[in-house]
Amino acid sequence: MSYGVGYQSEFQNSAVEVLIDEVTLKKKIAEIGAAITRDYAGRVPHLVCVLKGAVVFLSELVRTIDLPVTLDFIAVSSYGDATQTSGEVKIVKDLDASPAGRDVILVEDILDTGLTLNYLLNNIRVREVNSVCVAVLLNKPTRRMVDVEVAYNGFDIPDAFVVGYGLDCAERYRNLPYVAVLKKTNQTWPEGLVTK
Ligand code: IMP
Ligand code: MG
Numbered sequence: 774m775s776y777g778v779g780y781q782s783e784f785q786n787s788a789v790e791v792l793i794d795e796v797t798l799k800k801k802i803a804e805i806g807a808a809i810t811r812d813y814a815g816r817v818p819h820l821v822c823v824l825k826g827a828v829v830f831l832s833e834l835v836r837t838i839d840l841p842v843t844l845d846f847i848a849v850s851s852y853g854d855a856t857q858t859s860g861e862v863k864i865v866k867d868l869d870a871s872p873a874g875r876d877v878i879l880v881e882d883i884l885d886t887g888l889t890l891n892y893l894l895n896n897i898r899v900r901e902v903n904s905v906c907v908a909v910l911l912n913k914p915t916r917r918m919v920d921v922e923v924a925y926n927g928f929d930i931p932d933a934f935v936v937g938y939g940l941d942c943a944e945r946y947r948n949l950p951y952v953a954v955l956k957k958t959n960q961t962w963p964e965g966l967v968t969k
Contacts, residue, residue, distance in 0.1 A: 789946065789953035792935060793928060798910075798952065799833065805908060805925045806837025809878065817841045819875040823893065824848035824866065825947070826882035829939035830910040830927075834880065845869055849889060860918070862892040873901040878924075882939050883911040886918040894921065911935065911952065928952075 809818060817840065822831040824846050835842060848866035877897055881890055890907055897905050906924035915932050930952075936942050937949030946953070 783946075784949060786946075786949075788956055788958040789936060789949065790956060791951050792930065792933075792954050793938075793952040795950045798927075798938060801927050802830065802833045802910070803837045805927065806834055806839075808925060809834075809908070810837075810839045813838075813840055813876060816876050817843060819843045819845065819872055819877050821868065821872070821877055821879050821897070822846050823879065823881045823889070826939045826941065827880050827910070829947070830882055831880045834908070843875075845872070847893070849893065851889060860886075860888040860892075862889055864896070871900060872897060874903055877902050877905040879905065879907045881907065881909045883913065883935070884909045884921060884923060885913050885916045887921040888919060890921045891919045910938070911940075 818838070820831065820835065820842055822828060822844065825848070831844070835844070845868045846866065847864065847868055849862045850865050851860070851862050879890065879893055879897065881893075884890055884907075890909075894905060894907065907921060908925035909923055910927040912923065912926050912929050913932055914929055933954045934942070935952050936946035936955050937951050937953045939947050940952070941947045942955055946955070
């Protein structure tokens with residue numbers, strides 16, 4: 774199957790413009806990891822990664838937390854079309870194990886309207902956890918529709934569509950080692966699907 778991109782470099786793709794480089798990302802994530810290490814000393818935080826976007830952030834973050842940790846994964850999809858989220862969230866892959874009694878840290882790639890994390894927080898709170906808090910890599914404060922308390926925040930960014938470091942546009946760009954703004958382009962991915 775051809776995706777029509779030939780053998781060009783993906784990391785120097787002209788459709789994207791670097792917003793936060795790899796060194797800056799890693800430095801900030803290490804700070805978050807150090808803060809979690811301090812805040813959860815004597816406990817075993819249970820990191821719940823919101824698939825798929827948060828996997829890159831999670832994998833970097835866990836290696837900076839100097840405590841025993843456990844991991845679980847949850848996947849959600851939101852109802853509504855690509856541009857308008859309805860706020861209704863469906864769990865498409867639930868946690869493998871009950872988080873009851875655990876100190877849960879919800880790990881998410883980006884906080885946008887807040888609807889997804891608001892739903893997930895409420896969903897996890899009622900499962901008899903000892904505590905639950907949120908760690909996000911990116912935050913678009915100007916887009917918020919519901920208030921979400923964030924314990925660990927990476928970067929506040931402007932209201933632009935960003936990709937890379939786990940974040941996608943039609944499943945592409947998750948592997949970029951930096952966060953980038955997606956420029957308007959006629960490039961197609963896969964064939965027939967125009968990224969705007
Ligand atoms: P919220 O419910 O509006 O906060 O939605 C957050 C979700 O929307 C994230 O988990 C991402 O999957 C997606 N999202 C929001 N903004 C962006 C973006 O700029 N690039 C890629 N995905 C985004
Ligand atoms: Mg996501």
